[in-house]
Amino acid sequence: xxxxxxxxxxxxxxxxxxxxxxxxxxxxxxxxxxxxxxxxxxxxxxxxxxxxxxxxxxxxxxxxxxxxxxxxxxxxxxxxxxxxxxxxxxxxxxxxxxxxxxxxxxxxxxxxxxxxxxxxxxxxxxxxxxxxxxxxxxxxxxxxxxxxxxxxxxxxxxxxxxxxxxxxxxxxxxxxxxxxxxxxxxxxxxxxxxxxxxxxxxxxxxxxxxxxxxxxxxxxxxxxxxxxxxxxxxxxxxxxxxxxxxxxxxxxxxxxxxxxxxxxxxxxxxxxxxxxxxxxxxxxxxxxxxxxxxxxxxxxxxxxxxxxxxxxxxxxxxxxxxxxxxxxxxxxxxxxxxxxxxxxxxxxxxxxxxxxxxxxxxxxxxxxxxxxxxxxxxxxxxxxxxxxxxxxxxxxxxxxxxxxxxxxxxxxxxxxxxxxxxxxxxxxxxxxxxxxxxxxxxxxxxxxxxxxxxxxxxxxxxxxxxxxxxxx
Amino acid sequence: xxxxxxxxxxxxxxxxxxxxxxxxxxxxxxxxxxxxxxxxxxxxxxxxxxxxxxxxxxxxxxxxxxxxxxxxxxxxxxxxxxxxxxxxxxxxxxxxxxxxxxxxxxxxxxxxxxxxxxxxxxxxxxxxxxxxxxxxxxxxxxxxxxxxxxxxxxxxxxxxxxxxxxxxxxxxxxxxxxxxxxxxxxxxxxxxxxxxxxxxxxxxxxxxxxxxxxxxxxxxxxxxxxxxxxxxxxxxxxxxxxxxxxxxxxxxxxxxxxxxxxxxxxxxxxxxxxxxxxxxxxxxxxxxxxxxxxxxxxxxxxxxxxxxxxxxxxxxxxxxxxxxxxxxxxxxxxxxxxxxxxxxxxxxxxxxxxxxxxxxxxxxxxxxxxxxxxxxxxxxxxxxxxxxxxxxxxxxxxxxxxxxxxxxxxxxxxxxxxxxxxxxxxxxxxxxxxxxxxxxxxxxxxxxxxxxxxxxxxxxxxxxxxxxxxxx
Numbered sequence: 001x002x003x004x005x006x007x008x009x010x011x012x013x014x015x016x017x018x019x020x021x022x023x024x025x026x027x028x029x030x031x032x033x034x035x036x037x038x039x040x041x042x043x044x045x046x047x048x049x050x051x052x053x054x055x056x057x058x059x060x061x062x063x064x065x066x067x068x069x070x071x072x073x074x075x076x077x078x079x080x081x082x083x084x085x086x087x088x089x090x091x092x093x094x095x096x097x098x099x100x101x102x103x104x105x106x107x108x109x110x111x112x113x114x115x116x117x118x119x120x121x122x123x124x125x126x127x128x129x130x131x132x133x134x135x136x137x138x139x140x141x142x143x144x145x146x147x148x149x150x151x152x153x154x155x156x157x158x159x160x161x162x163x164x165x166x167x168x169x170x171x172x173x174x175x176x177x178x179x180x181x182x183x184x185x186x187x188x189x190x191x192x193x194x195x196x197x198x199x200x201x202x203x204x205x206x207x208x209x210x211x212x213x214x215x216x217x218x219x220x221x222x223x224x225x226x227x228x229x230x231x232x233x234x235x236x237x238x239x240x241x242x243x244x245x246x247x248x249x250x251x252x253x254x255x256x257x258x259x260x261x262x263x264x265x266x267x268x269x270x271x272x273x274x275x276x277x278x279x280x281x282x283x284x285x286x287x288x289x290x291x292x293x294x295x296x297x298x299x300x301x302x303x304x305x306x307x308x309x310x311x312x313x314x315x316x317x318x319x320x321x322x323x324x325x326x327x328x329x330x331x332x333x334x335x336x337x338x339x340x341x342x343x344x345x346x347x348x349x350x351x352x353x354x355x356x357x358x359x360x361x362x363x364x365x366x367x368x369x370x371x372x373x374x375x376x377x378x379x380x381x382x383x384x385x386x387x388x389x390x391x392x393x394x395x396x397x398x399x400x401x402x403x404x405x406x407x408x409x410x411x412x413x414x415x416x417x418x419x420x421x422x423x424x425x426x427x428x429x430x431x432x433x434x435x436x437x438x439x440x441x442x443x444x445x446x447x448x449x450x451x452x453x454x455x456x457x458x459x460x461x462x463x464x465x466x467x468x469x470x471x472x
Numbered sequence: 473x474x475x476x477x478x479x480x481x482x483x484x485x486x487x488x489x490x491x492x493x494x495x496x497x498x499x500x501x502x503x504x505x506x507x508x509x510x511x512x513x514x515x516x517x518x519x520x521x522x523x524x525x526x527x528x529x530x531x532x533x534x535x536x537x538x539x540x541x542x543x544x545x546x547x548x549x550x551x552x553x554x555x556x557x558x559x560x561x562x563x564x565x566x567x568x569x570x571x572x573x574x575x576x577x578x579x580x581x582x583x584x585x586x587x588x589x590x591x592x593x594x595x596x597x598x599x600x601x602x603x604x605x606x607x608x609x610x611x612x613x614x615x616x617x618x619x620x621x622x623x624x625x626x627x628x629x630x631x632x633x634x635x636x637x638x639x640x641x642x643x644x645x646x647x648x649x650x651x652x653x654x655x656x657x658x659x660x661x662x663x664x665x666x667x668x669x670x671x672x673x674x675x676x677x678x679x680x681x682x683x684x685x686x687x688x689x690x691x692x693x694x695x696x697x698x699x700x701x702x703x704x705x706x707x708x709x710x711x712x713x714x715x716x717x718x719x720x721x722x723x724x725x726x727x728x729x730x731x732x733x734x735x736x737x738x739x740x741x742x743x744x745x746x747x748x749x750x751x752x753x754x755x756x757x758x759x760x761x762x763x764x765x766x767x768x769x770x771x772x773x774x775x776x777x778x779x780x781x782x783x784x785x786x787x788x789x790x791x792x793x794x795x796x797x798x799x800x801x802x803x804x805x806x807x808x809x810x811x812x813x814x815x816x817x818x819x820x821x822x823x824x825x826x827x828x829x830x831x832x833x834x835x836x837x838x839x840x841x842x843x844x845x846x847x848x849x850x851x852x853x854x855x856x857x858x859x860x861x862x863x864x865x866x867x868x869x870x871x872x873x874x875x876x877x878x879x880x881x882x883x884x885x886x887x888x889x890x891x892x893x894x895x896x897x898x899x900x901x902x903x904x905x906x907x908x909x910x911x912x913x914x915x916x917x918x919x920x921x922x923x924x925x926x927x928x929x930x931x932x933x934x935x936x937x938x939x940x941x942x943x944x
Contacts, residue, residue: 016864061568087887088886094885095540096883096884097533099885104889104906217898371688395579399915399916400917400918401917401920402920402921403919403921411568411569411574413560413571413574414560414942415560415574415918417576417918429916431916443893444889445870447872448874449877454856454860456867
């Protein structure tokens with residue numbers, strides 16, 4: 001039996017007990033994992049830094065986000081809203097014939113495979129959002145480690161495994177596997193009932209195909225990246241040109257540009273001087289080490305390809321082979337003529353500024369772009385009357401729209417949506433960040449005329465788990 | 473421009489206005505469609521009978537279900553719960569950094585393609601559940617007519633189109649297309665954003681593949697059928713053998729067995745005489761005309777194949793080539809040895825009674841069956857203590873479990889789940905019947921720091937549509 005088969009088989013064995021664990025037990029286990037990671041902060045942050053080069057400030061913040069997320073999801077388990085419990089009382093007068101006693105809730109899907117990401121060694125990795133949401137839903141988790149931070153992955157898994165076990169979670173509730181082939185083997189394993197992935201479009205689509213081609217296809221929640229277009233109105237450019245330039249440079253170079261919400265493309269009015277301001281500011285930003293050599297060479301290749309597209313001017317273009325920030329510009333007509341290539345994600349610190357003459361032409365071009373995680377609009381309060389059409393296009397093409405803010409920094413809240421039309425995500429109706437992420441790992445079941453003592457707890461008359469029940 | 477292209481293009485043109493229509497307007501349009509169909513009852517039922525042979529009693533009931541469904545979904549539009557509106561107020565103290573103003577709701581996906589079914593010429597056809605739920609969600613609908621009832625399809629579409637138009641819905645909100653190639657052309661059309669299907673596993677999986685292979689893959693909600701296993705405990709067989717036999721025969725032959733919830737397989741204790749009772753009762757049931765020749769010959773082929781499997785005994789087996797009810801039996805060991813073939817759906821009036829010695833062996837066999845729409849358990853109140861394991865297996869393998877009731881007759885309510893693990897449905901996390909069906913045609917979008925006058929109505933502070941808002 002391979003290590004992968006062992007991990008998945010143990011997850012299968014744990015599935016029923018973990019799904020049936022009372023909210024208090026499941027919440028306690030999630031909180032125990034958070035506390036244990038917090039207690040190991042002094043060890044984990046330097047380890048993460050040594051493997052990711054992201055620096056202690058960012059990594060400390062990311063660990064805080066990760067433990068907060070586990071705690072917030074524990075609260076959701078206690079609140080029980082995600083069960084979506086509905087009770088129809090029998091109704092002999094129901095217009096289509098006597099209505100039986102019907103009770104519906106959402107139950108855990110079963111073991112979930114999580115593919116960890118490289119760019120968030122804590123928050124989208126071993127104990128990150130996918131793991132937290134699957135565990136909260138009542139699903140055991142098998143994480144396929146990202147090779148970019150193997151030592152951190154192993155140590156995190158040890159801590160989480162021990163914390164869950166000590167808190168009483170069934171053996172097999174959590175496991176780590178390593179290796180690309182092992183990940184594919186797990187994805188094909190009949191015991192795995194859903195998979196979540198954060199990473200490149202190419203890698204994600206290949207795995208999505210494997211998930212779809214199984215004898216029993218399973219949901220594959222892939223978050224694949226985006227160029228996150230930002231539009232600046234002429235009013236905003238006039239009123240706050242310097243502030244916007246500064247904000248853009250900060251967002252596009254943050255974390256060496258290694259965010260799926262990196263605002264890769266900025267649309268600005270032609271001739272307002274904003275390109276020069278950005279150029280001046282970006283020229284001051286030194287190269288930061290990237291996550292690893294593969295990502296760095298991928299960035300340099302993608303940047304080179306983009307820099308050579310027709311109509312592209314290279315404003316900042318280090319020739320020393322470093323991954324220092326780059327700035328390109330082109331006009332809207334050139335972008336429109338080449339938009340599918342020009343709008344490809346370039347994972348790293350690169351900004352493409354597209355100059356436009358008429359805002360309505362921007363809306364037309366954006367309407368044809370591939371789906372995005374985010375789109376943003378920088379405008380003035382007195383312009384909103386003219387922005388209805390553009391606002392509609394932005395919301396149609398993305399999962400989150402922002403006004404006068406930058407898309408990097410994805411808050412973990414109830415109203416967050418991190419996901420968007422294809423190919424930003426493979427399943428646009430779901431989110432991978434925020435409390436709604438838990439819903440991905442649930443499946444509804446109805447119980448008709450079912451005996452009380454065989455009903456799952458959230459559907460019983462006494463409501464022993466004290467979940468919200470919609471009774472009609 | 474082909475008729476299909478015209479229908480989809482008109483739907484695309486209508487999408488924004490229909491999605492933004494106030495709840496009162498959308499609800500009024502749905503109710504107008506219901507009223508218009510009701511007003512045409514005297515014309516529609518005979519027309520449906522002439523094409524489907526289902527008889528006026530059943531068809532009158534089905535039309536009632538259809539118009540009730542449109543009205544119930546109109547009420548959901550007014551209630552607005554499916555928007556799942558969530559508002560996070562800004563919170564400077566949020567542990568991961570200041571929380572912005574974030575507002576999330578679910579918006580219409582865009583034009584939906586509905587593949588009508590043959591076996592419910594009203595309730596799962598032109599103005600059926602998929603159409604009602606997509607329209608309620610704010611999506612224009614293009615229906616691909618089922619060739620089994622073309623005249624009824626055209627007449628229903630005329631009535632619905634006129635009613636929607638007279639109620640003020642945008643032109644293009646609803647259209648009918650006909651032809652297999654036209655259906656595939658529509659499914660490949662970039663303007664279509666989701667598809668719903670009720671029908672055979674073979675047809676559904678072929679269409680699901682086309683949906684997945686598009687340049688922009690779209691959700692495909694396929695409800696593909698099921699054999700709906702029913703388990704009878706020894707206590708129930710002893711106490712209510714005659715009643716259970718009668719109920720089974722009624723459910724398996726109702727509508728000539730042409731229901732996706734037809735209880736094809738019945739597990740009964742060996743030697744309790746229930747097989748003989750069923751045999752006596754089923755022998756009295758005459759052949760009913762099936763929906764069409766293709767379905768009848770499909771039934772005869774599938775029945776023949778099943779009747780020749782190893783270990784199968786043919787108890788009632790008309791040799792006159794008619795589609796009269798058939799009864800087969802085999803023991804659990806033979807079924808277990810051949811379960812993937814023996815559990816294939818046989819669409820029509822055929823029952824397979826499997827006799828068992830030990831109930832726990834039944835649970836083991838059921839755990840390995842493909843996913844089912846429903847599973848049922850007939851037991852006595854004093855047996856529930858021993859049924860926990862079996863109940864868990866039934867809920868794990870299906871979308872709806874029933875106690876001492878029969879799966880045919882799917883009530884349209886809030887707590888109904890009509891869908892189950894693959895291959896009963898292609899997307900087990902959704903339902904095609906009941907008010908939760910609306911959720912299939914929605915996609916979440918978050919608005920960050922967005923100006924009030926550009927926000928969609930369900931997210932505004934004044935809550936002009938009066939929808940439930942979860943504010944934190």
